[in-house]
Amino acid sequence: MTKFKRQTRRAAAAFLAGVMMLTTPYGTGNISTADAAGSNASKIEFVKPDTKTLVLKKGQKYQLKTNVAKKNLIYKSSKSSVVTVSTTGKLKAKKKGSATITVSLKSNKKIKKTLKVKVGTRVKSVKLNVKDVTLKVGETYKINATLDPKNQLLKR
DSSP states (O other), X not given: OOHHHHHHHHHHHHHHHTEEEEEETTEEEEEEOGGGGTTTXXXXXXXXXXXXXXXXXXXXXXXXXXXXXXXXXXXXXXXXXXXXXXXXXXXXXXSSEEEEEEEEESSOTTSEEEEEEXXXXXXXXXXXXXXXXXXXXXXXXXXXXXXXXXXXXXXX
16 A cells, blocks of 8 residues: 555544644644534534434434534433433433424524424334235235234324
């Protein structure tokens, strides 16, 4: 591996870590790459979860991940009695219900993203009343589904 390739890889690693070393004829110094990680971001996107609605069980914790550094964000829950959110984006389901988590930039509160969170019981299994059905053209057959548990939160 050539010296140039090694230096390029080190520079890329330093950029991802948030600091780059700059060498000039006048001396050396560090340059922060925090803006690349979000203080001047134009859009917030959720990396985790990748859905618009998150379903949690009571007592369950979940860490939100975005394309912007946590230190540049403000997290807020619409119903902290249902779901709380820490300053670092960690959710904790408190009781059954629904809430909206709003994530906004500290530098520009107009740039924000929301996530619906539902606390309750997820569907664990679906049982159908038949295994196989053979139909001819024009025939119909009604299939009944039973959800387990019966008091689940989300029905689709």
